[in-house]
Amino acid sequence: MKSYSNQRRFxxxxxxxxxxxxxxxxxFPIIWIILASFSYNNTGFVSTIWPEKFTWQNYVGILTSSQYPFVNWVLNTLFVAVISATLSTFVTIAVAYVLSRLRFRFRKPFLQIALVLGMFPGFMSMIALYYILKALNMLNLGGLILVYVGGAGLGFYIAKxxxxxxxxxxxxxxxxxxANKWQVFVHIGLPLSKPMIVYTALTSFMAPWVDFIFSGIILSTSGNPKTYTVAYGLYNMVHSAKGTMAQFFTQFIAGCVxxxxxxxxxxxxxxxxxVNGITAGADKG
Amino acid sequence: MFKKKHATSAVTLKETWKDGDAVTKLTFFIMGLNALRHRQWLKGFSLLFAEIIFLIWFFLSGIHSIAGLSNLGAIKSKRVVFDKAQGVYITQQPDNSVLILLFGILALFIVAGFIYLYIVNLRSNKHTFLLEKRHEHIPTNHEEIASLFDQRLHATLMTIPIVLIILFTVLPTVFMISMAFTNYDRQHSVGFSWTGFQAFGNVLSGDLAGTFFPVLGWTLIWAVAATATTFFFGVLLALLIESKGIKHKNVWRTIFIIVYAVPQFVSLLMMAQFLDYQGPLNTLLMNWGWISHPIHFIDNQASPLIARITVIVVNMWIGIPVSMLTSTAIIQNLPQDQIEAARIDGASPVQIFNHITFPQILFVMSPALIQQFIGNINNFNVIYLLTGGAPMNNNYNGAGSTDLLVTWLYNLTFGQEQRYNASAVLGILIFIISATFSLIAYRHTNAYKEG
Amino acid sequence: MKLWKKLALGSVVALSAISLTACGKSSNSNESKSSDKQLTLWVDTARVSWYKGVVKDFEKEHPNIKVKVTQNPNGSANAKTDVGKDPSKAADVFSVPNDQLGQMADSGYINPLSPSDTKAIKNNSVSEAYKGAEWKGKLYAYPYAEQAQTVYYDKSKLSPEDVKSWKTLTSKGVVATDFTNVYVMWPVMFSAGTKLFGNNGEDVKGSTFDSQNGVNAMKWYAEQKNNKGVMQTSNALNQLKKGNAQAILDGPWNAANIKKILGKNLGVAPYPTIEVGGKTAQMEAFLGVECFAVNSHTSNAKNAAILAKYLTNKENQLIVHKNTGEVPVNIAAQNTAAVKNDPVAKAVLQMTQPGYSVLQPKLPQMSIFWNDAAPLVSGAYDGKIKPSQYKSKLAKLQKNISKKE
Structure with missing residues (x-):
C-alpha cells in the first residue's frame, strides 16, 4: 500500500x-520579447536574452512620437473594434440562429455556399475589395469596418x-x-446564448488589433499615418523604408507589448x- | 410551406394572364401593381420602386457595364502625347480593365437579382389571382408586415448579411475566378483581355510548373504535420493538466494561452530573430556548450529540411495551446463510466488513452480538425512572418523552400513579378484541393451528415 | 408565396444600383478634379517632417499651388507597386529610385519630361544622373541624389590602407555582409567582366554572365564561405556594434545609424579591389539615382512638374544632403563645401565613377532578375549550387531575363 502511494506521489x-x-x-520567448522592449538597441536586431542596457526610452518614444502617432492608432483601432464587434456580433448571431432554428428553402444551399466560399484564399479578393470600397468612397476606417462586418455572415459555425x-x-x-418567432428569438434565443454572444463579440473585437495586411491595403492609400490602425501602423513603422528597421525596432517591440x-x-x-462555444459546436459536429 | 406550393400550382401563369383582369395583366409589366390594388403597400411599393430604379440604372449604365465584359475595354495600350498648351507630356490611359471586369460582374449580379424579383412578382400575382378566384382572404398590408417577424423571420434577419456577403465575398470571389482567364499581369496592368486557359497552362505545365508541384507537395505535408502535431500534443497537454492531483489548473492553462493571445505579427517576427543564426537561441545554446557551431534554423543558409522542421515546431508553440483548450473542454465532458469500467478491469492509463479517450476526442473533434487542416493549407502568417519563404530555392520561381501555395500566391500578387492571373489560378487550385480533401474527409467521418 | 424574402432582395438591387451610380460618379471625378486642387507629394516616412518645410518655401514662391506632404505608403523603394496599385489615388509627385522608371514608363504611370526641363537637367547634372533617369531616349524623372554602397569600417581597428583590397580587409578584420542580397552582391559579376543588359542597361539581349566570367564570379561567392574574414549575416549593424565585425558594406541611407554605433571611429571608403578569375579588379556596386517623378494621372501635370523641378533644384538637393547624407547630382551642389567636406559623400562620389559602379538597369525584366538572381548568388555562396551547375544555372537566368516583353 505504501509503495503504491509512493509511486503515485512520484x-x-x-x-x-x-x-x-x-x-x-x-x-520563455514571450518573456524575452518583453525584455527586448526595454533594451537599448539601435541595430534592428536583438541578439541577447538579457538586454545589455535597460531603458524606458522605447516606451516613451513610441508614445510621444509625432512621426508615428501610436495613440491615434490605438484610438482608431478601438473605434473600428468596438463598432465592428457590435455589428458583427449581431450579424453572426442572427445568421447562426436563423440557420439553426428556422427552416426555409434557402437553408441548405446557403450552408453549402458558405462552406465553398470559405475555401477560397482571401488575398485575391483584396484587389476587388479595394476597388469596391474605392467606388463607395470608403478607403478609410469605415470601409474597414464594413469589410469586417461583411465577413461576419460567414463566421457562424461555432454559434450555430x-x-x-x-x-x-x-x-x-x-x-x-x-409568441411569434421574433419574440422567441429576442426573449428566449438571445438570453440563452449569452456566452456565445460574449465569445463572438470578443473574437471580432480582437480581429482589428492583429490584422496588418488587409488594413494596410485599405488604409495605406491615404499616406497619412494618423488614419492607420495599430497593427498596420506598427508593421509599417519598421518596414516602410531602408534604415527604419534599425532606428525604430525596439520602439516597435514596445508598441507591440x-x-x-x-x-x-x-x-x-x-x-x-x-471553451463553451467550441464544445457546443464540436458536440454537434 | 409544402401546402402553399401546392395551392399556387393549382393555377398556371398562362391562366393568370388569360383570365386575369386588366390590373393582373398589367402587373406582368408594372411590378407590384396587383399588390397595391389590395393595399399591400409595402410589398407593392417595394416591387414598383425596385423596377423603376432598375430600369433607370439599366439603361443609363447597366447595359454599358455588361457590354464591357465582352472585351474588357477597347483601348488596350496607352498613348503619350505632348500637350502644347501646358508644355508637358500627357498619357492617354488605356481602358481600366479591372474596373470594367468588376462592375461588369456586379451588373450581372444586379440583373440576376432583378430577374429573380420579377419571378417573385409573377408568383405573387398568380397567388393573389388564385385567392381572388376562390374568394379567399387576401393578406392585408399589416398581415404581410407581421409575417416578416414570424413565418418569414429568416428573410428579415438574413437580408443584411446576405447583401454584405454578396458584395464583400461573392463578388470578389467571382472577380478573382475571372481574373484567372485573363492576361492580367505586370505587362498588362491596366488594359488586359480574356485569354482562356493560358494562365492555367503556365502554372500547370509552363514556367511555374516546376515551382507549383514541389510547393504543393510541401503545402500538403505541412498541413498534415501542422494539424496532426498541434492536435496530438494539444490533447496530451490537456490530459496532463486535467489529470488528478494537479492544482491551479486555470493558472497552468493561462500560461500556455498567453502565447496564443500575443498577436502573431509580434510573436512570429520576434521568433524569427530569436532563431536567427546570430540570435539569442544560438548564443544561449553555445554558452551552455550544447552545440559547438550555431545552427542555421530558418535563414537562407539553412537546409530546407531543418527550416521546414523548425517551422512545424514553431507552429506547435503557437498551435498547441489552442488545441489544448479545445480538448480540455471535450475531456471535461467525456462520459466517465467507460473509463471507470476499463480502470476496474485493470487497463493501464496508456491503454485507456489509446482505446477510449483518444478515439472519443478524435471523433468529436474531427469536423474541427478538417477545418484546421484547410486553415493550415492557407496558413499565411506563420510562413510569411517567420521565414518569409527562406531558405531561397534556386529551382523555384519566386518562392522559397518553406513557402506555401498561399504565400507564393501573395508574392506573385504583391511582389516584384505581379502576375495577378497566375495567382488567381493558384487561388482556384487551392480551392479545388481544399474542397476535395474536405469532401473526402467529411464522407469518412460521417460527422457532417446534417449541415 | 415566399415574397418577403425576395422583397428583401429588392433592396439588394436598390443598394447595388446606388453603389454603382456612386462608382460611376467617383470614377468620373478623377477627370473633373479642378486644377486648383492641392497637389500631394510622397516622400519616405522619415523625411516627411523636414519636407514640410521645403514645401512651405515652395508655396511662398508659388502662392497659387498648394501641396500636401505624406509618406510613400511602403517606402520609395516600393514606389512602383504603390503607384501601380491604384495610380489615380497615388500622389501627384512621388519619390522613386531610378531602376523602377522603365517599368513605370512602360505601364504609363509616368510621362516624359518637357523638352525644356530635360535640357535643364542635362546641363546642370552629372551625366550618370541624366542617364539614370533616361528611358528609351527620353527623360522620365527629376534626379536629386545618387547613392552607391561603400565600405564603412572601424577606424580604430582598420587602417585606410587595409580597406583598399578585399584580401587585407578580410585578413586584418571581419567584414559583415549579406550574400542573399543581390543588390549588394551581384556587382561582383561586373568586376568579373560580365554585363547585365548591355553597356547601357537597356539591351534585353545584352547580358553576358552566361560565360566563363560569370562562372568566375560564382566561384568568388563560393570562396567567401571559407574566408574567415567574411561574415554572412542578416544584421550587419548588430555585428558591427558587438565588435564581431569591423567593416560592413552599406549605403548612405544607413550612414546615420552607423555613425551612432562607431562615433568618431567611423571610416568610409570606396569598395576594395577583389581577385576574381585570377585577376585583380575593382569591386563594383550598383549605382542608384533618387528621383522625383510626376504621376501621369495627376490633375495638373504642369503644376506637378513645377513642384518636382523645385524639389530637385540645387538648394533642395543640399537640404537632402544635410538631412540624409545622400549625395547631390547637381554639379554646382556637388562643388559646395558642405558636400566636398563630407567623407561619406566623398566615398560615394568615388564609387559613382565608371569602373566603380554600374547604373541599375531600368528594364521591366529587372523584376524577374531580382527574384531569380538572389537564390543563385546565395546558393553559390552556401554551396547549395555545385560548381558543376554554375554554367547551367547562369544560362537559365540569362534566358529567363532576356525574353522580350
Whole structure:
C-alpha cells in the first residue's frame, strides 16, 4: 500500500516537473520579447536574452512620437473594434440562429455556399475589395469596418453549433403560448446564448488589433499615418523604408507589448466562453 | 410551406394572364401593381420602386457595364502625347480593365437579382389571382408586415448579411475566378483581355510548373504535420493538466494561452530573430556548450529540411495551446463510466488513452480538425512572418523552400513579378484541393451528415 | 408565396444600383478634379517632417499651388507597386529610385519630361544622373541624389590602407555582409567582366554572365564561405556594434545609424579591389539615382512638374544632403563645401565613377532578375549550387531575363 502511494506521489511530482518544463519553454520567448522592449538597441536586431542596457526610452518614444502617432492608432483601432464587434456580433448571431432554428428553402444551399466560399484564399479578393470600397468612397476606417462586418455572415459555425444544442422544446412551448418567432428569438434565443454572444463579440473585437495586411491595403492609400490602425501602423513603422528597421525596432517591440497586454487579458477572460462555444459546436459536429 | 406550393400550382401563369383582369395583366409589366390594388403597400411599393430604379440604372449604365465584359475595354495600350498648351507630356490611359471586369460582374449580379424579383412578382400575382378566384382572404398590408417577424423571420434577419456577403465575398470571389482567364499581369496592368486557359497552362505545365508541384507537395505535408502535431500534443497537454492531483489548473492553462493571445505579427517576427543564426537561441545554446557551431534554423543558409522542421515546431508553440483548450473542454465532458469500467478491469492509463479517450476526442473533434487542416493549407502568417519563404530555392520561381501555395500566391500578387492571373489560378487550385480533401474527409467521418 | 424574402432582395438591387451610380460618379471625378486642387507629394516616412518645410518655401514662391506632404505608403523603394496599385489615388509627385522608371514608363504611370526641363537637367547634372533617369531616349524623372554602397569600417581597428583590397580587409578584420542580397552582391559579376543588359542597361539581349566570367564570379561567392574574414549575416549593424565585425558594406541611407554605433571611429571608403578569375579588379556596386517623378494621372501635370523641378533644384538637393547624407547630382551642389567636406559623400562620389559602379538597369525584366538572381548568388555562396551547375544555372537566368516583353 505504501509503495503504491509512493509511486503515485512520484508520478505526480513527475507530472508537475514535466508541466513546469513545458510552461517555461512556452513562456520563455514571450518573456524575452518583453525584455527586448526595454533594451537599448539601435541595430534592428536583438541578439541577447538579457538586454545589455535597460531603458524606458522605447516606451516613451513610441508614445510621444509625432512621426508615428501610436495613440491615434490605438484610438482608431478601438473605434473600428468596438463598432465592428457590435455589428458583427449581431450579424453572426442572427445568421447562426436563423440557420439553426428556422427552416426555409434557402437553408441548405446557403450552408453549402458558405462552406465553398470559405475555401477560397482571401488575398485575391483584396484587389476587388479595394476597388469596391474605392467606388463607395470608403478607403478609410469605415470601409474597414464594413469589410469586417461583411465577413461576419460567414463566421457562424461555432454559434450555430451552440444553437443546435439548445432543446427545441423551449421554442415550441413559447410558440404555443402565442409568441411569434421574433419574440422567441429576442426573449428566449438571445438570453440563452449569452456566452456565445460574449465569445463572438470578443473574437471580432480582437480581429482589428492583429490584422496588418488587409488594413494596410485599405488604409495605406491615404499616406497619412494618423488614419492607420495599430497593427498596420506598427508593421509599417519598421518596414516602410531602408534604415527604419534599425532606428525604430525596439520602439516597435514596445508598441507591440503595449497592445499585446490588453489583448492577452481579454483572451484570458474569453477562455471560458471559447471553451463553451467550441464544445457546443464540436458536440454537434 | 409544402401546402402553399401546392395551392399556387393549382393555377398556371398562362391562366393568370388569360383570365386575369386588366390590373393582373398589367402587373406582368408594372411590378407590384396587383399588390397595391389590395393595399399591400409595402410589398407593392417595394416591387414598383425596385423596377423603376432598375430600369433607370439599366439603361443609363447597366447595359454599358455588361457590354464591357465582352472585351474588357477597347483601348488596350496607352498613348503619350505632348500637350502644347501646358508644355508637358500627357498619357492617354488605356481602358481600366479591372474596373470594367468588376462592375461588369456586379451588373450581372444586379440583373440576376432583378430577374429573380420579377419571378417573385409573377408568383405573387398568380397567388393573389388564385385567392381572388376562390374568394379567399387576401393578406392585408399589416398581415404581410407581421409575417416578416414570424413565418418569414429568416428573410428579415438574413437580408443584411446576405447583401454584405454578396458584395464583400461573392463578388470578389467571382472577380478573382475571372481574373484567372485573363492576361492580367505586370505587362498588362491596366488594359488586359480574356485569354482562356493560358494562365492555367503556365502554372500547370509552363514556367511555374516546376515551382507549383514541389510547393504543393510541401503545402500538403505541412498541413498534415501542422494539424496532426498541434492536435496530438494539444490533447496530451490537456490530459496532463486535467489529470488528478494537479492544482491551479486555470493558472497552468493561462500560461500556455498567453502565447496564443500575443498577436502573431509580434510573436512570429520576434521568433524569427530569436532563431536567427546570430540570435539569442544560438548564443544561449553555445554558452551552455550544447552545440559547438550555431545552427542555421530558418535563414537562407539553412537546409530546407531543418527550416521546414523548425517551422512545424514553431507552429506547435503557437498551435498547441489552442488545441489544448479545445480538448480540455471535450475531456471535461467525456462520459466517465467507460473509463471507470476499463480502470476496474485493470487497463493501464496508456491503454485507456489509446482505446477510449483518444478515439472519443478524435471523433468529436474531427469536423474541427478538417477545418484546421484547410486553415493550415492557407496558413499565411506563420510562413510569411517567420521565414518569409527562406531558405531561397534556386529551382523555384519566386518562392522559397518553406513557402506555401498561399504565400507564393501573395508574392506573385504583391511582389516584384505581379502576375495577378497566375495567382488567381493558384487561388482556384487551392480551392479545388481544399474542397476535395474536405469532401473526402467529411464522407469518412460521417460527422457532417446534417449541415 | 415566399415574397418577403425576395422583397428583401429588392433592396439588394436598390443598394447595388446606388453603389454603382456612386462608382460611376467617383470614377468620373478623377477627370473633373479642378486644377486648383492641392497637389500631394510622397516622400519616405522619415523625411516627411523636414519636407514640410521645403514645401512651405515652395508655396511662398508659388502662392497659387498648394501641396500636401505624406509618406510613400511602403517606402520609395516600393514606389512602383504603390503607384501601380491604384495610380489615380497615388500622389501627384512621388519619390522613386531610378531602376523602377522603365517599368513605370512602360505601364504609363509616368510621362516624359518637357523638352525644356530635360535640357535643364542635362546641363546642370552629372551625366550618370541624366542617364539614370533616361528611358528609351527620353527623360522620365527629376534626379536629386545618387547613392552607391561603400565600405564603412572601424577606424580604430582598420587602417585606410587595409580597406583598399578585399584580401587585407578580410585578413586584418571581419567584414559583415549579406550574400542573399543581390543588390549588394551581384556587382561582383561586373568586376568579373560580365554585363547585365548591355553597356547601357537597356539591351534585353545584352547580358553576358552566361560565360566563363560569370562562372568566375560564382566561384568568388563560393570562396567567401571559407574566408574567415567574411561574415554572412542578416544584421550587419548588430555585428558591427558587438565588435564581431569591423567593416560592413552599406549605403548612405544607413550612414546615420552607423555613425551612432562607431562615433568618431567611423571610416568610409570606396569598395576594395577583389581577385576574381585570377585577376585583380575593382569591386563594383550598383549605382542608384533618387528621383522625383510626376504621376501621369495627376490633375495638373504642369503644376506637378513645377513642384518636382523645385524639389530637385540645387538648394533642395543640399537640404537632402544635410538631412540624409545622400549625395547631390547637381554639379554646382556637388562643388559646395558642405558636400566636398563630407567623407561619406566623398566615398560615394568615388564609387559613382565608371569602373566603380554600374547604373541599375531600368528594364521591366529587372523584376524577374531580382527574384531569380538572389537564390543563385546565395546558393553559390552556401554551396547549395555545385560548381558543376554554375554554367547551367547562369544560362537559365540569362534566358529567363532576356525574353522580350
Amino acid at each position: 508520478a505526480l511530482i513527475f507530472r508537475y516537473v514535466l508541466l513546469a518544463i513545458l510552461a517555461v519553454l512556452w513562456i 453549433g451552440f444553437f443546435d444544442t439548445m432543446p427545441r422544446a423551449i421554442d415550441e412551448a413559447a410558440e404555443i403560448d402565442g 503595449i497592445i499585446a497586454i490588453p489583448i492577452t487579458i481579454l483572451f484570458i477572460v474569453m477562455q471560458k466562453f471559447y
